Amino acid sequence: MARARRGSRAPANIPPQACMSRCTPSTASPIPKTQAACSRSATNPRVSLYGDLPDEEAEQAVSKLVNQTIRSFAEKVDVAAWRSIPSTYIITEQDQAVPLALQEQMAAQAAETRRLPGGHSPFLSRPRRLATLIDEIVRSA
Numbered sequence: 001m002a003r004a005r006r007g008s009r010a011p012a013n014i015p016p017q018a019c020m021s022r023c024t025p026s027t028a029s030p031i032p033k034t035q036a037a038c039s040r041s042a043t044n045p046r047v048s049l050y051g052d053l054p055d056e057e058a059e060q061a062v063s064k065l066v067n068q069t070i071r072s073f074a075e076k077v078d079v080a081a082w083r084s085i086p087s088t089y090i091i092t093e094q095d096q097a098v099p100l101a102l103q104e105q106m107a108a109q110a111a112e113t114r115r116l117p118g119g120h121s122p123f124l125s126r127p128r129r130l131a132t133l134i135d136e137i138v139r140s141a
Helices: 034-042 055-063 100-107 126-140
Strands: 008-009 085-094 112-116
Touching: 085 100, 085 126, 100 112
Parallel strands: 008 085, 085 112
Antiparallel strands: none
């Protein structure tokens, strides 16, 4: 029997209301009232996406953002890997782009949840800690 693969999802897997980059009016769709607060990352990505980075690194990261349609988050998914492949959701505890309650709601679909202190972009702010956590997840599968 083949060993089950384990995937991991970080907060980048978010709904359209929490657009991760600078959405333009031509690519955006109306945001439901119930989750309008999640759209703040498009307003100030320096704070919401890179709030725990030093200014110079954060500004460099912001300068590399490109316009992104929220359609990529809103389109219907016919097949979701987490339904057949055990997955782990990594909650970033001080994320200013995706509220903790929303992360916990999404994490409920995963087989396992792990937590990481810090903001939305741990691959920049805590790369070693994130790599160690992912390694732990993979080795425990």
